[in-house]
Amino acid sequence: MKEYFAGLDIGGTNGRLKICDPHGAVLGEFTAPGCSLNTDGAEKSRLRYRDLVLPALRDMNLAPGCCAGICVAASGIDSPSDEHDCRSIFEEMGFPNKKLLVLNDCEVFLHMTEEPALVVISGTGSVCFGRDKDGTIYRTGGWNHIISDEGSGFDMGLKVLKAVGDELSGRIKCPVLTPLIIKETGLDTLEKIDDFINANLMEKSEIARLSLFAYQAAALGDHEAVRIHRECGEALWGLIRDTAAKMAGKSPEDRRNLWLWGSVLVKNQIIRKMVEEKVREGMPGTEVGIPALSALDTALKAARSLQ
Missing domain, CATH: 3.30.420.40 (ATPase, nucleotide binding domain)
Structure with missing residues (x-):
């Protein structure tokens, strides 16, 4: 063969x-x-x-x-x-x-450049990796979706369920988000939300997909959906900031790349813009972008280097 x-x-x-x-x-x-x-x-x-x-x-x-x-x-x-x-x-x-x-x-993207680099992924889960000029790898987050995965699709989906639950409890108003979730999922009572969470807590993709509706609602101005995006954007910035801090003194800021990846950061323009603004303010000189090669193509490129 x-x-x-x-x-x-x-x-x-x-x-x-x-x-x-x-x-x-x-x-x-x-x-x-x-x-x-x-x-x-x-x-x-x-x-x-x-x-x-x-x-x-x-x-x-x-x-x-x-x-x-x-x-x-x-x-x-x-x-x-x-x-x-x-x-x-x-x-x-x-x-x-x-x-x-x-x-x-997430780490596979660090193989795309010889210079110091970070990559933050937010998809179903989230994590940030950094590699300094000596090749040492640093990591922040991604330690299980129950205690970590901050700013991820799962995190956003869980916040969506909490916001809808709070409206059904008469505590807040989500004029766009709640009707959208009820229409798309049928979760129109607190009991149904509770059952859904219990049934899917360990199958995190089912909760993560609710992040799509948060994006739709935020784009239409729902204040609770915007708040959810702001919290998740802050969380992703925190992963980047703390990873960069571990690399401090080893990677000159003017030669550092930051790659953004995962369905949330690639497809959700609201989150991506928030993160990019935070990086520009907090890490001047960092080159921010979406990888030209996908994780799959980067993995194939790395495989070919093994010959």
Whole structure:
């Protein structure tokens, strides 16, 4: 069987796989449900990884053992034990150990530049990584959606449910947000909201998708939806600020890049504008932008560097 390279971007909601030949020509791209190793656990992650990778390889008549390089950029790779668990799953599939690179799905973007850089992701979850001029990696946030993931889609969705619940309790008014949530979800009583949270607290993508309605309501001027955006924007700025503080003295401000990634920062223009303004004020000289390459393409690029 022929050699190939593979890049994976596995987030909490979706998993993506891209395969190319030794010359860089793309052979195929595949999508399946994602997972987060630190919240979903090793066994569920094992099944999700296999369901993404093995059917794709069978369809293309490729074998894990013929892989010339594979980069797995996955949500929830938060410790050496997480990396070990992820590596073991792919080695079990038959991928060569020396051709396997495992990274947090946020950290992969730090491979795009040799200069000091930070990357903040806000999608289903959130996290910030920084790399100083010596190559040392620093991290802030992303330690489980119950105690962390501040400024993420999940965080925003939970704030949406609280705001709607407060209106149903007669405490506040959300003239756009509450009718929109009731129309789209049917959550028109406190009991239904309570049941929804209990049923989906560990399946965080269901709560995270409510952030889309917060964006719609904020764009229409709902003051509570705007407040939710302001709080989440402040939280994401906090992740960036605190990561940069850990890098202080090691990375000149005039040579630092900040990459913004994840569905919230890429698609929600209100949040992105808030974060960009905070960075301009608090970290002058920092170059801010959305990566030209996606996490998936960056992972594939990193995989090819393993040859």
